[in-house]
Every structure is written in C-alpha cells, then in structure tokens.
C-alpha cells in the first residue's frame with residue numbers, strides 16, 4: 001500500500017515505537033490520528049497537524065472516541081497500527097490474576113476491539129491495513145515474561161485468522177515481531193525487572209526509528225509478518241529445530257536452571 005495521503009490511526013503513540021511510527025508515517029505523507037494517555041507526548045510525536053485523542057485503551061469509551069474522531073476529521077481510516085502494549089516480569093504461576101487480565105486487556109482485547117471498530121469501514125472502502133505490534137516473544141516464549149508472551153502469541157493468532165477472514169475484502173493484516181528495541185518499555189513494565197543477561201543485550205537493541213521504518217516498509221509491500229531485527233528469525237528457527245536446547249538456555253537466562 002502507498003502511504004502518501006493515507007489516514008493512519010496509531011495506538012500508544014506518545015513514546016517509543018508508536019511515536020517513531022507517527023514520525024515515520026508522517027514523513028511519508030500520511031495523515032495522523034494518535035491515541036495514548038499522555039496528551040503532551042502525542043502532540044510532540046505528531047506535530048501540529050495530527051489529530052490527538054488522550055485516552056486509556058483499556059476503556060471501550062476511549063477506543064470508540066479515537067475511531068469516531070478520526071472518521072469525523074478525515075472521513076476514512078486506511079491503516080490501523082495497534083501498537084500500545086505493556087510488559088510484566090513476574091512468574092505466571094504467582095502473578096495476581098487481575099494483572100494477567102490487565103495485560104490481556106491492553107495487549108490483546110484493545111487491538112481486537114479497535115479492529116472491530118475499524119474493519120467495517122475498511123471493508124466498505126475495499127482497502128485497509130491492520131498492523132498489530134506483537135513481539136518475538138509471541139513466537140518464542142520468554143520465561144521471564146511468560147504472560148506477556150501469551151498475550152503476543154494470541155495477537156499473532158488473531159492477525160493470522162483475520163487475514164483469512166478478511167481475504168478478498170481488500171483489508172490486509174500484518175504482525176510485527178520486534179526483538180529488543182531501545183524504548184521506555186523496560187521502565188514502564190507493570191512489575192518486576194529484566195534478568196541481568198537480557199539487560200546486557202540492550203547494546204544489541206535496535207532503535208525505535210529502525211523498528212518504525214521496518215513497519216512502514218512492511219505496510220508498503222503488504223507483508224504478512226515483519227520480524228525486526230531480522231536476526232530474530234534465527235531464534236524462531238532454533239526453537240523449531242532444537243526446542244529442548246533453546247528452552248534450557250532460556251531457563252538459564254531466567255535464572256531458573
């Protein structure tokens with residue numbers, strides 16, 4: 001899909017990957033509609049022309065308001081980027097269930113709800129792209145954030161299923177699986193800390209701009225899956241071929257083996 005002149009609605013655009021996507025898509029000529037809780041962050045990311053909606057994506061009302069305002073201002077939505085998300089470093093066997101539910105609400109139900117609000121308009125206009133920002137952890141479970149991986153694996157399955165549900169309608173879906181990206185994600189987690197070995201890997205992390213560029217390119221070429229950096233595919237392949245070795249190594253990093 002060509003980006004120039006398209007209306008793009010981005011969730012979680014007040015910082016990190018979402019803010020970088022706002023800048024990347026605006027530079028390619030897109031019209032922006034942005035939602036997150038921090039209004040000032042949205043204004044900084046989007047500049048004076050962006051439509052900004054301050055709201056919490058765990059609320060039905062805020063999700064609907066973002067979509068309604070976008071349609072009122074621009075009359076259409078061409079690209080939906082479901083990017084807002086949060087992590088938690090806590091073993092799943094002792095995590096309070098309300099935390100697990102919160103993670104599912106923001107990382108899975110919010111993208112589902114946004115898609116349910118936007119897809120009918122995209123179907124009516126016979127075109128659209130739904131981009132879900134998952135994680136490499138949705139492809140290979142990370143034991144230091146099992147529940148987070150669960151939410152991203154669910155998002156992965158949703159994206160694949162919707163691709164087939166919407167086939168022939170002109171609406172495409174794409175899953176993005178970033179590895180380590182240098183954002184505030186680690187400090188914004190709901191609880192816990194990154195294992196030391198994972199923290200050390202931060203020097204290999206890509207910038208949010210690199211991630212946003214990969215997303216923009218993925219939309220342009222109608223990709224099904226974007227793994228960024230591409231070396232993430234090696235981990236996916238290693239897990240398929242040698243699961244017990246990879247699981248043992250992951251448990252060691254987690255400090256549980």
Ligand SMILES: NC(=O)c1ccc[n+]([C@@H]2O[C@H](COP(=O)([O-])OP(=O)(O)OC[C@H]3O[C@@H](n4cnc5c(N)ncnc54)[C@H](OP(=O)(O)O)[C@@H]3O)[C@@H](O)[C@H]2O)c1
Pocket residue numbers: 011012013014015016017018035036037038039041055056057058083084085086087106133134135136177178179180181182183184185186188
């Ligand atoms: N950084 C990584 O290494 C990495 C790796 C793989 C995947 N990802 C995924 O990439 C996406 C973006 O992460 P990031 O690294 O850019 O993290 P980030 O810097 O923490 O940004 C998260 C964004 O989500 C928004 N957000 C969080 N809770 C929200 C809520 N309840 N309602 C509305 N907006 C909310 C935040 O805005 P407000 O606080 O203003 O609401 C912020 O704009 C996430 O889905 C994450 O899981 C990140």
